[in-house]
Amino acid sequence: MTAQLPRMRESPLLHDDSLPRENVVRHVSELIGSTPLLELVRTGTGTRLLVKLEQFNPTGSAKVRMAREMVLAAERSGELRPGGHIVEPTSGNTGTGLALMALERGYTFTAVVDDHAAKDKLRAMKAMGAQLVSLPCPPGGGPSTVERRRVATELAARTGAFRPDQHNNPHNNAGYRDLASELLTDLRTDVDYLVGAVGTGGSLCGTVEELRRLGSGVRAIGVEPEGSIIFGGVGGSYWQTGAGSPPGFPVGRNVEYDAIDEGCRVGDIDAFATARVVAKRAGILLGGTAGAAVHAALRRLVHLPAASTVVVLACDAGEKYLDTVYNEEWLLQRGLYDEAAQQRIARLWRAYDESVLLAAFDTEQTGA
Numbered sequence: 001m002t003a004q005l006p007r008m009r010e011s012p013l014l015h016d017d018s019l020p021r022e023n024v025v026r027h028v029s030e031l032i033g034s035t036p037l038l039e040l041v042r043t044g045t046g047t048r049l050l051v052k053l054e055q056f057n058p059t060g061s062a063k064v065r066m067a068r069e070m071v072l073a074a075e076r077s078g079e080l081r082p083g084g085h086i087v088e089p090t091s092g093n094t095g096t097g098l099a100l101m102a103l104e105r106g107y108t109f110t111a112v113v114d115d116h117a118a119k120d121k122l123r124a125m126k127a128m129g130a131q132l133v134s135l136p137c138p139p140g141g142g143p144s145t146v147e148r149r150r151v152a153t154e155l156a157a158r159t160g161a162f163r164p165d166q167h168n169n170p171h172n173n174a175g176y177r178d179l180a181s182e183l184l185t186d187l188r189t190d191v192d193y194l195v196g197a198v199g200t201g202g203s204l205c206g207t208v209e210e211l212r213r214l215g216s217g218v219r220a221i222g223v224e225p226e227g228s229i230i231f232g233g234v235g236g237s238y239w240q241t242g243a244g245s246p247p248g249f250p251v252g253r254n255v256e257y258d259a260i261d262e263g264c265r266v267g268d269i270d271a272f273a274t275a276r277v278v279a280k281r282a283g284i285l286l287g288g289t290a291g292a293a294v295h296a297a298l299r300r301l302v303h304l305p306a307a308s309t310v311v312v313l314a315c316d317a318g319e320k321y322l323d324t325v326y327n328e329e330w331l332l333q334r335g336l337y338d339e340a341a342q343q344r345i346a347r348l349w350r351a352y353d354e355s356v357l358l359a360a361f362d363t364e365q366t367g368a
């Protein structure tokens, strides 16, 4: 028989007044925010590329921030009543956020989705009790954003459900206020450039507006997949999920063009190749749109003033894309696997590393 140890009633640290009170949450949504910042790249001029790892939120994505804000605002306005029903078209991340908020607050949630969505996002929504209405993708394989919206609007009108309308709901952008203050608190310096993939526009525009309201001089760079029509250019299909607007989809009010200093496009090959290089070099798996945003930032670092602070918003993690972005067979079947692209990106990254060594050598030689 093993001797019974006396049960500990109090933590030995209980009387240490420098510690906070008990640190336990009762709802998963209380864990939203305070996501980490990772320095991915540094250059010889002291410029840094930092990634805000939004996959550390519950549901593994930034979008839970805005899902919470939209639901709480709808409760305040009376659009959402106890026991109500929420209907929204989603590529998955907004849906998992809404699924979480619905289950915590006693609503039912129907997500209108398509085959373009990452399978694991659909499984996650289902696991949290969401109902899925699944639509086929249009020929060519792009997202069925137009049809998803039509079906969701019709379903909400027929059932009297609350439809958050993430593309036009101002509480989407407002959901990122905390993200802005987290950046300033963690950095203790200004953010010079904020780079983010744009879908509804909420995460980039919401963060940038709050940063500027707090006094920041940040410049915002929006990134969309090649084939998306948010910043102009030729429309077509793309495999990045969550970001972009396909041809025919009206860009919503939450893409605030006045708040974005520069819009650019990154193709699927470069987006996915960058995510794969980051995985190999840093040991963290980013989603495909985060790969695109890192790509846009990496290419700009050399042109930026010395000691710039560049923050990339990583909307989600690569664990949601093990079947796609991190699956060579899937990439090869779609002509998206490009060894040369990965080598180019790795070379660029190495050149930045070497510029740090060079700067150190220079300082040693000249004493500057």
Ligand SMILES: Cc1ncc(COP(=O)(O)O)c(C=O)c1O
Pocket (backbone or CB within 6 Å): 063, 091, 093, 094, 197, 198, 199, 200, 201, 202, 203, 204, 241, 242, 243, 244, 287, 289, 290, 315, 316
């Ligand atoms: C993976 C991913 N990246 C980027 C975005 C774009 O974010 P936003 O809608 O805030 O512009 C989304 C939006 O759903 C997303 O799911």
